[in-house]
Amino acid sequence: MKLPRDYKKEQFNKINQISILPTVAGSIRLKVVFISLFLLVGLVFVQLVFANSLATDGEKLSLTQEEIRRLERENTTLKAEIAEVSALTKLAQKAKDDGFIKPKSITTID
Amino acid sequence: MDRLKIVRGIIYLVTLAIIIRLVYWQFIAGVQSAPSQIKQEGRIPAARGEIYTSDNFPIVANQEAFILFTKPKEINIKPSDIATKVAPLLISEKYSTMEAELGEDELEKKNKEIEQQETSVIQKISEEKLFWVQLARKITKQTKEKIESFNLSGIGFQQDTRRIYPESSMAAHLLGFVGSNQFGEDMGYFGLEGYYDNQLRGKDGRGGQIEDPLGLPILVAKFEPIPPKKGNSLYLSIDRGAQFIVEDRLRQAVEKYGVKQGVVIISDVKSGKILAMASSPTYIPNLFAEFTEDLYRNPAVADTYEPGSTFKLITMASALDQGLVEPNTKCTVCTGPRRIGGYEISTWNKKYYPNSTMVEVIQHSDNIGMTFVSQKLGINKFVDYITRFGFGQKTGVDLQDEASGVIRPVSDWKEIDLATASFGQGIAVTPIQMIQAVQAIANGGRLISPKIVNKIVSDDKKEIVKPEKDIQVISPKTASQITEMMVNAVEQGEAKAFAPQGYRIAGKTGTAQIPVAGHYDSEKTIASFIGFAPADDPKFVMLISFTEPSSSVFGSETAAPTFFAIAKDLFNYWGISPRD
Numbered sequence: 107m108k109l110p111r112d113y114k115k116e117q118f119n120k121i122n123q124i125s126i127l128p129t130v131a132g133s134i135r136l137k138v139v140f141i142s143l144f145l146l147v148g149l150v151f152v153q154l155v156f157a158n159s160l161a162t163d164g165e166k167l168s169l170t171q172e173e174i175r176r177l178e179r180e181n182t183t184l185k186a187e188i189a190e191v192s193a194l195t196k197l198a199q200k201a202k203d204d205g206f207i208k209p210k211s212i213t214t215i216d
Numbered sequence: 217m218d219r220l221k222i223v224r225g226i227i228y229l230v231t232l233a234i235i236i237r238l239v240y241w242q243f244i245a246g247v248q249s250a251p252s253q254i255k256q257e258g259r260i261p262a263a264r265g266e267i268y269t270s271d272n273f274p275i276v277a278n279q280e281a282f283i284l285f286t287k288p289k290e291i292n293i294k295p296s297d298i299a300t301k302v303a304p305l306l307i308s309e310k311y312s313t314m315e316a317e318l319g320e321d322e323l324e325k326k327n328k329e330i331e332q333q334e335t336s337v338i339q340k341i342s343e344e345k346l347f348w349v350q351l352a353r354k355i356t357k358q359t360k361e362k363i364e365s366f367n368l369s370g371i372g373f374q375q376d377t378r379r380i381y382p383e384s385s386m387a388a389h390l391l392g393f394v395g396s397n398q399f400g401e402d403m404g405y406f407g408l409e410g411y412y413d414n415q416l417r418g419k420d421g422r423g424g425q426i427e428d429p430l431g432l433p434i435l436v437a438k439f440e441p442i443p444p445k446k447g448n449s450l451y452l453s454i455d456r457g458a459q460f461i462v463e464d465r466l467r468q469a470v471e472k473y474g475v476k477q478g479v480v481i482i483s484d485v486k487s488g489k490i491l492a493m494a495s496s497p498t499y500i501p502n503l504f505a506e507f508t509e510d511l512y513r514n515p516a517v518a519d520t521y522e523p524g525s526t527f528k529l530i531t532m533a534s535a536l537d538q539g540l541v542e543p544n545t546k547c548t549v550c551t552g553p554r555r556i557g558g559y560e561i562s563t564w565n566k567k568y569y570p571n572s573t574m575v576e577v578i579q580h581s582d583n584i585g586m587t588f589v590s591q592k593l594g595i596n597k598f599v600d601y602i603t604r605f606g607f608g609q610k611t612g613v614d615l616q617d618e619a620s621g622v623i624r625p626v627s628d629w630k631e632i633d634l635a636t637a638s639f640g641q642g643i644a645v646t647p648i649q650m651i652q653a654v655q656a657i658a659n660g661g662r663l664i665s666p667k668i669v670n671k672i673v674s675d676d677k678k679e680i681v682k683p684e685k686d687i688q689v690i691s692p693k694t695a696s697q698i699t700e701m702m703v704n705a706v707e708q709g710e711a712k713a714f715a716p717q718g719y720r721i722a723g724k725t726g727t728a729q730i731p732v733a734g735h736y737d738s739e740k741t742i743a744s745f746i747g748f749a750p751a752d753d754p755k756f757v758m759l760i761s762f763t764e765p766s767s768s769v770f771g772s773e774t775a776a777p778t779f780f781a782i783a784k785d786l787f788n789y790w791g792i793s794p795r796d
Contacts, residue, residue: 189382214793
């Protein structure tokens with residue numbers, strides 16, 4: 107049976123219309139994949155940057171903590187040294203060595 | 217279509233697997249494995265709180281110190297070589313003080329101690345089974361630097377702190393010292409260090425951090441170190457200048473009068489706070505181990521004694537307060553010795569003053585006159601008053617080892633006990649109780665229990681220390697009457713020659729014989745003087761107590777001159793002008 111020419115043309119056009127849909131959907135999927143890949147690579151990179159930065163900060167923290175401990179130790183030592191040189195027992199001895207004597211009499215003026 | 221579904225399914229499965237794994241790492245495996253990742257963990261010792269005098273001077277502070285340890289497995293030279301170098305640096309610090317001029321005996325002791333240290337170090341280093349052995353504690357930074365200069369392998373140091381006393385032995389009995397408990401931890405003993413140990417000791421922290429292979433901290437890691445909490449600091453009412461004056465004068469008096477033991481306490485009349493407290497002989501808190509243990513106790517609060525004639529003030533104040541006698545009431549029994557309960561009571565100098573007034577009874581320190589007063593009071597009222605004055609119970613002073621003294625129950629009292637107690641024999645009191653009682657007289661009859669700490673300060677709060685007792689024990693009128701009697705006793709008494717001119721001082725001498733093996737030894741006395749000044753507006757109350765003075769047994773010849781010498785210094789120091 108021979109089909110009429112118009113019918114064939116009509117069928118051909120129908121087939122063409124149907125096959126256009128998968129072509130468009132495939133293009134969108136590709137874009138999603140690309141964007142996801144881009145995000146993934148980007149985030150991995152950002153994580154690397156942060157991890158690197160944190161590793162450096164760890165060293166900084168270590169140094170800062172050591173500096174705090176050193177300053178606290180120094181503060182304690184200085185406080186003790188100040189107290190020792192300003193002790194009355196030391197001052198009295200120094201005054202005596204330098205020839206100071208206690209007043210024999212004190213006059214009160216009202 | 218089937219292939220697409222398969223690929224999609226694989227993607228979903230992989231994604232799910234990743235999420236599950238991430239959840240496991242984040243919430244399950246992370247928590248379980250965190251502690252094992254900590255490379256550095258350990259106790260961070262907390263610094264002990266400081267102690268400050270009223271001028272904010274750190275009379276007890278902290279200093280950097282170290283624990284010296286060895287790891288026997290890492291030692292690669294002969295233990296004896298290490299011991300020879302290290303041992304001389306580990307002996308008592310008394311040998312290294314500048315003041316120490318070593319005699320032959322001391323040099324011999326020093327060499328012996330070095331030998332002992334060498335033996336000890338060799339023994340510890342030879343403990344090859346042990347990984348870590350402590351060689352010494354609390355070594356100074358200077359000692360550490362000297363040991364470091366030897367470049368010894370297997371020898372290390374651990375951070376620590378130690379107490380430092382800038383004023384050396386000043387107020388030693390008051391402060392106490394820090395030693396080690398059975399676990400090797402710092403612990404306060406005696407004085408303020410003992411009483412406030414829980415406040416002064418801090419809370420140790422916990423250190424630790426997750427580290428990378430290079431030893432640097434990993435900040436993303438979850439670990440919360442606990443910082444150490446420093447102990448609370450004490451701010452005292454002790455006046456450093458007054459304390460210095462007191463200790464200086466006490467040292468001179470002990471030498472001059474040949475005193476076996478001397479105690480001086482000064483308190484503020486209005487607040488009851490202790491301004492100075494000293495005892496002799498004393499010790500150096502930093503070198504406490506070098507002194508005998510009997511020196512650690514503070515006799516001002518821990519020792520009891522028979523107060524003798526100073527106690528007459530309490531008996532007289534009680535009778536005046538009850539209206540049983542007046543200052544001009546005449547003693548009708550003062551003609552001579554009395555027999556009470558089978559015992560003869562006489563005066564200390566065998567002199568008798570018939571019809572003397574109550575003012576004169578105090579002036580002459582008349583034992584017979586006091587028996588007259590006590591008989592008017594009776595046992596019940598007498599015991600009631602001495603209890604109200606705080607005898608027979610702890611004052612609550614914030615020092616370790618306070619004694620409560622001995623006051624027998626009323627049922628045990630006999631007539632003779634009342635008679636002898638009225639002039640301060642046969643009862644036991646502490647020096648701090650006497651100060652508390654006379655403070656009440658000086659303060660218009662208002663007794664305020666003594667305290668040494670004004671406030672306790674931590675990082676985030678401040679606690680004011682309040683007295684436990686604030687009560688009216690006698691009326692202001694009685695306080696005024698007894699004050700005038702005390703002023704008269706100073707101005708007309710035997711020690712008047714020593715009193716500084718231009719000041720009205722209220723005081724009373726005391727000479728109590730010491731009971732030895734059931735009887736009183738007339739050659740062994742406790743000589744004392746208690747009083748306050750200026751009498752019209754008292755700034756301080758002071759007690760001087762000398763045990764067994766050898767130059768004279770009497771308080772009027774030993775304790776009274778010391779009282780007046782200190783009072784004179786304090787008038788100048790505090791700018792108290794003489795009256796017109």
